[in-house]
Amino acid sequence: MSFSAAIVNGAIALLLAPLFEGIVRKIKAIIHSRKGPPITQAYIDILKLLAKDDLRCTGSAIFRFAPPLALAAFLVVALLTPMGAPSTALAGDMVTWIYFLTLGAAAIVLMAAASGNPFAEMGAAREIMLLLSVEPIAVAALITAAIKSGSMRLPDMVAWNLANGPTISMMCAGIAFLLAIQAMLGKLPFDIAEAESEIVGGPLVEQSGPSLALMKLALLIRQLTYCFLLVQIFVPWPSFSLWPLSVVAALVKVLILFVLAAVVEAVSPRLRIDQAMGYMGRVLFVALAALAFATIGV
Amino acid sequence: MAWTNVEIAFILLLAGAVAAAPVRSWRLAGWMATVFVGAAAVLAWTTGLSVLLGGQTANGLVVGFPRFGAEAAVSLDALGAGFLLLITGVAFVSTIYSVGCMASYRRENPGRFYAFLQLFVAGMIGVVSVSDWLFFIIFWEMMTLASYFLVTFEQSDPAAARAGFKYFIMTHIATAGLLIAAIVLWHNTGSFAFEAHKSGLATMLPALRGLLLALYLIAFSTKAGIFPMGDWIPDAYPVAPAGASAIFAGVMSKLGAYGVLRVFLGMLPSAGTRAETMTWGLIIAALGTLSAFVGAVTAMKEKDAKRLLAFSSISQTGYIFLALGIGITFTGQPGLSSLALLGLLGAGFHILNDAIYKSLLFMNAGSIEYSTGTRDLNRVGGLASVMPVAAAAGLVGVLSLSGLPPTNGFVSKWVIYQAGVAGGLKFAPFVAVVVAAFFVSLCTLAYSLKFYSTAFLGKPTDAAKEPISLPRTMTFSQGLLAVVCLGIGLSPFWAIRLISSIFGAPLSSTFQVGTVGGLLATPSAAVVPAFWSPIAAGGALIVLFLVAEIIRGAGHAKVRTVPGWYCGEEHTDDEVRMRAQGIYSPFNVAFAKIYPTMPTLRLPSLKKLRSVLDLDSWLYDPLLATGGKAVDKVRRSHVGSPQLYMIWQVIGMVIVITVLFLLIR
Numbered sequence: 001m002s003f004s005a006a007i008v009n010g011a012i013a014l015l016l017a018p019l020f021e022g023i024v025r026k027i028k029a030i031i032h033s034r035k036g037p038p039i040t041q042a043y044i045d046i047l048k049l050l051a052k053d054d055l056r057c058t059g060s061a062i063f064r065f066a067p068p069l070a071l072a073a074f075l076v077v078a079l080l081t082p083m084g085a086p087s088t089a090l091a092g093d094m095v096t097w098i099y100f101l102t103l104g105a106a107a108i109v110l111m112a113a114a115s116g117n118p119f120a121e122m123g124a125a126r127e128i129m130l131l132l133s134v135e136p137i138a139v140a141a142l143i144t145a146a147i148k149s150g151s152m153r154l155p156d157m158v159a160w161n162l163a164n165g166p167t168i169s170m171m172c173a174g175i176a177f178l179l180a181i182q183a184m185l186g187k188l189p190f191d192i193a194e195a196e197s198e199i200v201g202g203p204l205v206e207q208s209g210p211s212l213a214l215m216k217l218a219l220l221i222r223q224l225t226y227c228f229l230l231v232q233i234f235v236p237w238p239s240f241s242l243w244p245l246s247v248v249a250a251l252v253k254v255l256i257l258f259v260l261a262a263v264v265e266a267v268s269p270r271l272r273i274d275q276a277m278g279y280m281g282r283v284l285f286v287a288l289a290a291l292a293f294a295t296i297g298v
Numbered sequence: 299m300a301w302t303n304v305e306i307a308f309i310l311l312l313a314g315a316v317a318a319a320p321v322r323s324w325r326l327a328g329w330m331a332t333v334f335v336g337a338a339a340v341l342a343w344t345t346g347l348s349v350l351l352g353g354q355t356a357n358g359l360v361v362g363f364p365r366f367g368a369e370a371a372v373s374l375d376a377l378g379a380g381f382l383l384l385i386t387g388v389a390f391v392s393t394i395y396s397v398g399c400m401a402s403y404r405r406e407n408p409g410r411f412y413a414f415l416q417l418f419v420a421g422m423i424g425v426v427s428v429s430d431w432l433f434f435i436i437f438w439e440m441m442t443l444a445s446y447f448l449v450t451f452e453q454s455d456p457a458a459a460r461a462g463f464k465y466f467i468m469t470h471i472a473t474a475g476l477l478i479a480a481i482v483l484w485h486n487t488g489s490f491a492f493e494a495h496k497s498g499l500a501t502m503l504p505a506l507r508g509l510l511l512a513l514y515l516i517a518f519s520t521k522a523g524i525f526p527m528g529d530w531i532p533d534a535y536p537v538a539p540a541g542a543s544a545i546f547a548g549v550m551s552k553l554g555a556y557g558v559l560r561v562f563l564g565m566l567p568s569a570g571t572r573a574e575t576m577t578w579g580l581i582i583a584a585l586g587t588l589s590a591f592v593g594a595v596t597a598m599k600e601k602d603a604k605r606l607l608a609f610s611s612i613s614q615t616g617y618i619f620l621a622l623g624i625g626i627t628f629t630g631q632p633g634l635s636s637l638a639l640l641g642l643l644g645a646g647f648h649i650l651n652d653a654i655y656k657s658l659l660f661m662n663a664g665s666i667e668y669s670t671g672t673r674d675l676n677r678v679g680g681l682a683s684v685m686p687v688a689a690a691a692g693l694v695g696v697l698s699l700s701g702l703p704p705t706n707g708f709v710s711k712w713v714i715y716q717a718g719v720a721g722g723l724k725f726a727p728f729v730a731v732v733v734a735a736f737f738v739s740l741c742t743l744a745y746s747l748k749f750y751s752t753a754f755l756g757k758p759t760d761a762a763k764e765p766i767s768l769p770r771t772m773t774f775s776q777g778l779l780a781v782v783c784l785g786i787g788l789s790p791f792w793a794i795r796l797i798s799s800i801f802g803a804p805l806s807s808t809f810q811v812g813t814v815g816g817l818l819a820t821p822s823a824a825v826v827p828a829f830w831s832p833i834a835a836g837g838a839l840i841v842l843f844l845v846a847e848i849i850r851g852a853g854h855a856k857v858r859t860v861p862g863w864y865c866g867e868e869h870t871d872d873e874v875r876m877r878a879q880g881i882y883s884p885f886n887v888a889f890a891k892i893y894p895t896m897p898t899l900r901l902p903s904l905k906k907l908r909s910v911l912d913l914d915s916w917l918y919d920p921l922l923a924t925g926g927k928a929v930d931k932v933r934r935s936h937v938g939s940p941q942l943y944m945i946w947q948v949i950g951m952v953i954v955i956t957v958l959f960l961l962i963r
Contacts, residue, residue, distance in 0.1 A: 050853030057862040060682065062693075062755065068846035075842040076835065092835060093828040095712050096703065098736070100835070102743060103702045110693075113751030116680070117862045121756070121876035128744045129885050132737075139736040143729060146719050152819075152828040206862060210850040217849075274884045291733065295726035 005085035008247060013078035017220035018042035020255070024187075024262040031266040042220065049213035057115055057206045066111030067207065067214040073104035074221045081225045082158045082232040084239075084246035093152035094142045098135070101225075104218065105131055112203035123202030126192050126273055130183060133280035137180040138226075140287035141173035145233050147294040154229075158236045169293035174234030176287035180280060184226040186219065187261055189268040190276050227254045302358040303345040304372045304382070304427045307338035311420035314338075318412035327408040328397035331416060335393045339386035342423065346386075349379035350796060366432070367489035373429035376800045377564075381426040381549075381556050384650065388548040388657050389419045391775045395661050396541030398769030402668050403452065403539065411451055415542065418444035418550075425553055431480040432490040435473065438553075442469050442521075445550060448542040449534045461533035468530045472520035475513035482510060492564065499569035507570060511578060514561045515585075522554025522615045525589035531612055536604035536673065540664020543604065547611045548657030552649050555618050558582065562622075563642070567630040576627050580727070583623025587734050590616030594741035596893040598748070599886040601878040603663040603673045606749055607656070609893075610699065613738060614652045620731060621645035621714045624721045636807045636825050637720050639798070643808055644714035646797040651706045651786065655698040658779035659749075662692040665772055666753050669765040675749065675878035680758035684765045687773040689754045691780035696750045698783045700743035704836040706786035709794075709817075711739060712830055716819060720826045744882060752878040757871040788832050790817065 022039035029036020038044075056063065077100045080092050105127060112124035146152050148170060149160030161170060183190035207215050231253040240246050271279070314334025321327040349356050356374040374382065393415065400411060421444055424437030450462035484490055487498040499507055520527040531551075535543045562582065567575045593613030600606035625641025628634040665688045666681060667673050682689035698707035718732035758765075786793050794817070795805045808825060809817045816831025864874055 047853075050849070051855055052853075054850075054855045054857045055860045056857060057860055059859070060755065062682075068843050068850060071846040071849075072839050072842035075845075076838050079838060092830060095715050095828070096830060096835065099701065099703050099708055099711075100839075102700070102740070106697070106700065106702060106743060106747060109747050110751060110755065113747070113755040115862065116756040116871070117864070118874045118876045119865075121751070121881075124747075124751075125876070125881045128747065129882060132740050132744060132885065135740055136733065136737045140733050143719060143722075143732055143736075146826065147722060147729060150723060150826060152716060152719060152826050156827060209855045210853055214846055214850055272884075274888070277884065277888060288733070291729055295722065295729055 005083075005087045006079055008085040009079050009081065009083050010075065012083055012247075012251070013075055013221045013224060014217075016251070017217065017224045018046060020224060020258045021220050023255070024258050024265070027259060027262040028266045031263065042216075046213045046217055049208075049216070050210050052209035054209040054211055055206075057117070060114040062110050063114040063206075066107045066114070067211045067218070070104045070107040070111070071214045071218040071221070073100050073107060074218045074225065076100045077104070077225050078221055078228075080154065081228045082154050083228050084232065084243060084248075084250040086243050087155045092154075094146060094154055094157075095152065097154060097229075098139060098142070101222070102131070102135075104222065108203050108215070108218075111207075112205075115206035117206050120203050120205045123205070127203055129273055130190065130192060130276065133277045133284075134180050134183045137176055137280065137284050137287045138184070138229075140284065140291050141177045142233070144169050144173040144287070144290045144294045147291070154233065157233050161233065161236050162239050168298045169290050170234055172290035172293055173287060174230065176283055176290055177230050177234060179283045179286065181226060181230060181257065182261060182264055183276065183280065185223045185261055188265040189271045191265075191270060192273050192276060224254070227257045231257060302356050302372050302374070303341040304356065304374060304423065305358060307341040307386070308420050308423055310334055310338045310341070311416045311423070315413040315416040315420070318416060319409045321409050321412070322407075324400055324404070324408045325397070327412045328393075328400060331412040332390075332393050332397060334416060335386075335390050335419060338419070338423070339390040342382050342386040345374065346379040346382040349374050350376055350383070350799065353799070367484065367487075367491070367494070368430055368432040369491075371430065372427050374427045375429075376802070377556070377559060378426040380646070380797070380800045381552070382423060384552065384653050385419065385422045385426065385549045388653055389422075389545055391778060392541045392544045392548070392657060392661070394771050395544065395664070395775035396539065398771035399541050399661075399664050399668055400539060401769065402671075405454070406452060410447070411539065411542075414444045414447040414451075415545075418448060418542075418545070422549065422553065426556060429492045430490045431483070431492065431495060435476055435480060438476070439473060441550065441553075442473065445542070445546060448546075449538045451539055451542070452537065455537060457533075458537040461530070461537045465530040465534045468520055468527070472517040472527070476517040479510045479513045479517075482506075492560070496565045496569050499565055504570075504574070508574075511561070511566065511570075514557065515578070515582070518554040518557035518561070519585060519619070520554070521557070522551050522619070523589075523612045524554070524585050524615060524619055525592045525612060528589070528612050528615070532605050532608045535608035535611065535660070536602055540604075540660055540667065544657035544660040544664070547607065547660050548653045551611060551615055552618075552653055554615070555622060555645065555649055558619070558622055562626050563629060566626070572630055575630055579623050579625070579627030579629070581623070582626060583620050583728070583731055586616045586619025586621070586623055587731050588616070589613065590620060590738045591734055591741075592616075592892055594738045594745065595889045597745040598741055598882050598889075600745070601675045603666055603675055603678075603749060603753060604660065605673075606675070606745060607659055607663055610659075610742070610745065611656060613742065614648070614656065614699075617711075617714065617735065617738070618645050618648050618652065620735060621648060621717060624714075624717045624728060624731070627725070628721065634724065635803075636820070637717070637724065639801055639803050640713065640720060640808050640825060641717040642801050643794065643797055644710060644717045646800060647710035647713055647790075647794060650793060650797070651698065651710045651783075654779055654782050654786070655695045655705075655707060658691060658695040658776055658783065659699060661772070661776050661779070662688060662695055663749075665692075665768055665776070668772070669768065675752040677759055678753050679756045679875065680754070681765060682754040683758070685768050685773070688768055688776050691773075691776035692750055692754060694780040694783050696746035698787070699746045701739055702743070704784075704787045704832050704839070706783050706790065706793075709787060709790040709830065709832075711735075712828070713794075716826055716828050723826070744885075748878060748881050752881070756875070759875065760872045788836060790832065 021042040026036050026039050080097045109124040112120035145157040149157045204215050232250055238249050318327050318331055345356050358372040418441055421437050421441030428434050446462055446466050449465055450458050452458045483495040483498040487494040523531040535546055562578055590613045593609045593616055597606050597609035600609055621641050621644035625638050628638035665685060666678055670678050698705040701707040701711040715732055718728050722729035798805045808820055810820050816829055819825050819828040
């Protein structure tokens with residue numbers, strides 16, 4: 001990636017991720033006929049947590065270093081994600097993108113296990129199972145793009161789609177990705193791992209203060225990167241020759257996606273993990289259909 | 299007739315086996331074996347490296363049977379040399395590990411373990427350094443038999459006897475196939491040489507050729523542990539001592555891949571038609587994918603540490619076969635040589651990486667067993683505080699196994715995915731292979747995190763409250779392998795360059811060194827653009843980690859240590875533990891029937907075979923008893939005075955001289 005892309009992507013991820021969360025919460029509140037927190041609530045939460053006591057239930061080094069590692073891993077993913085800014089040969093490929101995402105998830109799971117809290121471990125196991133059912137869809141969609149564009153690199157996929165217009169297989173892959181995005185964002189009906197409605201909140205039970213702030217930020221950045229990937233790879237239009245305009249366009253598309261996700265979340269009940277896996281299994285068929293379309297060249 | 303270092307290494311190991319046999323002290327036998335295996339490793343590495351870097355074959359004739367067209371000549375080419383380095387390296391580290399680890403087998407006989415260990419390593423060295431099918435099979439059999447005795451080492455354990463028996467039967471049926479193929483081709487060509495068999499295959503009826511190739515594939519995939527044929531693995535790996543199963547999983551299973559490379563890459567493309575090569579490549583890739591999937595999904599529900607790793611072995615060998623299949627499919631196709639090389643490169647690199655991290659993880663599981671006396675993941679926990687070095691090494695091992703950057707496992711998977719996508723562009727079914735490979739990789743992450751977190755993280759269990767700390771040899775060997783994992787991950791160039799040269803191609807036909815020292819896929823018609831820079835990505839990760847630490851420290855928050863929170867109610871740690879069997883249970887229910895349980899062999903006639911195989915009962919123990927009695931008799935007759943012996947000697951001399959005198963006359 002060129003230097004400007006690194007700065008832009010990093011800044012968007014670090015500074016704007018909480019904003020989208022605030023917007024989602026506001027929209028959910030409106031649908032629920034509540035007043036809701038201000039749009040800046042997520043920033044306020046994180047800043048407040050940074051000053052709170054950091055409670056450690058174990059002396060484990062993994063517990064200590066997993067939150068910054070997870071944040072760093074998701075930030076690397078953000079740097080690799082096409083967000084509209086120009087990128088050069090240095091940007092990694094889809095394998096790197098997926099594996100850094102997985103590295104962050106692994107950090108979360110290890111942290112939960114290190115805490116020794118059974119609720120955290122259960123949340124971590126759910127996190128892995130959700131990953132197992134969601135990530136194949138993302139992978140199949142990305143491989144569709146790789147087959148169509150003949151490249152493993154994400155910027156090449158964007159460029160190919162811009163040059164060759166919408167195709168059946170790419171649309172199909174995009175739809176599969178969209179159907180899975182709710183789970184990638186960890187929102188209802190798939191907030192099974194995060195479990196924000198439960199009294200013990202998934203893998204983060206034992207996190208507090210600045211560590212919790214880092215984890216919250218990391219999860220928000222992960223949501224944002226998934227959204228950017230969907231809108232830039234599968235719907236890269238409109239694109240402008242002046243790249244800051246492209247970034248703005250991408251941000252608007254991501255905002256629309258978040259609004260959509262908020263509406264779905266506000267009206268959905270929660271699924272059990274086995275139901276979610278069944279749903280994702282069906283979505284996977286859509287993604288595989290996209291792949292099949294890609295291999296026959298449509 | 300000059301002897302090469304390989305022969306000297308082989309003879310050293312035989313001598314080591316003989317020397318170790320009578321030793322009764324675990325420590326002495328262990329250090330002796332370490333010296334012998336270490337010396338053999340140094341010799342093998344000097345020759346292996348000179349072959350790899352110099353590009354010339356090391357030759358040396360030992361013994362020939364010109365009448366049968368067979369000769370036991372050392373003929374070490376680049377492929378064999380690569381495997382030789384791997385075998386001796388892993389064997390050496392495992393032997394060091396065994397010195398400490400085997401102390402927990404006090405009741406057993408140390409001579410038996412170390413003698414067979416060295417015979418086993420010698421057999422593996424023999425397998426990769428001959429170019430003659432007869433001696434290939436002889437050494438293959440030597441390796442198999444020696445490993446059988448390592449599997450059944452713990453004689454008080456009936457599970458070991460059962461597992462060893464299954465192993466014995468399955469691998470011997472497979473070896474019989476190998477032997478049939480060799481004899482048929484010998485009958486046709488009058489020689490056992492690899493080259494002769496290649497031309498023998500070429501002149502054969504296609505149907506018969508297919509049959510022979512099937513025999514080869516069955517034999518080699520049985521040893522490698524490919525899914526339906528590798529059913530012995532989940533039984534045999536757990537019961538063998540950890541030092542031995544580290545070598546089994548690390549290198550012995552890779553020799554299956556070696557055999558496939560020899561036959562399906564070395565012989566098939568020039569002997570068969572292009573369509574045949576492609577068909578066999580596809581079969582190998584399909585077998586590999588199936589094995590990778592079944593192994594990984596089954597490993598997710600295992601709760602025995604070593605059995606979980608055994609299934610992981612089935613899965614990872616599947617990865618290797620999958621990449622091999624892609625490479626073989628495109629071998630000899632015009633214009634696709636770089637794509638073929640990409641697949642082979644992925645396979646070769648994964649062989650190297652899996653050898654390192656899998657032996658590391660078996661040592662890790664052995665450490666758990668050594669320390670707590672159990673392999674059951676339900677009953678262990680929180681071992682990181684007892685064995686910090688092993689826990690750190692294990693973390694590197696599981697991260698490598700799940701292919702997370704910046705470890706070595708990531709780089710080989712990265713190459714394999716590229717080969718798959720590039721292959722999919724040419725031939726659509728490979729797309730399905732890549733999707734399956736990604737899914738398997740996630741399952742790998744799931745079970746390796748389960749293995750690691752239940753054993754090392756969390757709170758100590760009641761069952762394992764008094765774990766023993768590890769001896770230094772055990773921590774050293776694991777730490778060493780972990781450092782190698784990270785080293786290869788951070789600078790994969792030399793390894794990739796070496797593996798490229800094994801397949802006779804310069805690195806530049808697939809990769810070139812891109813910006814920031816990254817690996818850049820060489821722009822070419824057959825290969826997809828891809829880029830990985832461990833320095834750039836690792837550097838970004840470190841910088842962003844520091845940024846995260848700065849953010850965390852920005853609020854100057856106080857750090858306090860508090861007890862864990864169980865929803866307000868006080869529980870003991872054991873009451874509320876999340877046990878290994880419960881993790882991923884919804885997923886495991888969905889995939890409950892994926893691994894069929896095969897019926898155990900219960901034929902009465904086989905009991906006799908088992909008793910024949912039990913060397914202790916009819917060979918070792920009686921021999922020892924007879925020897926002891928003889929020595930006893932000698933001792934009893936030598937209690938008199940020196941003068942008495944002088945008289946005996948004089949009488950004896952007189953008798954001898956008389957007899958000689960009579961004979962000569």
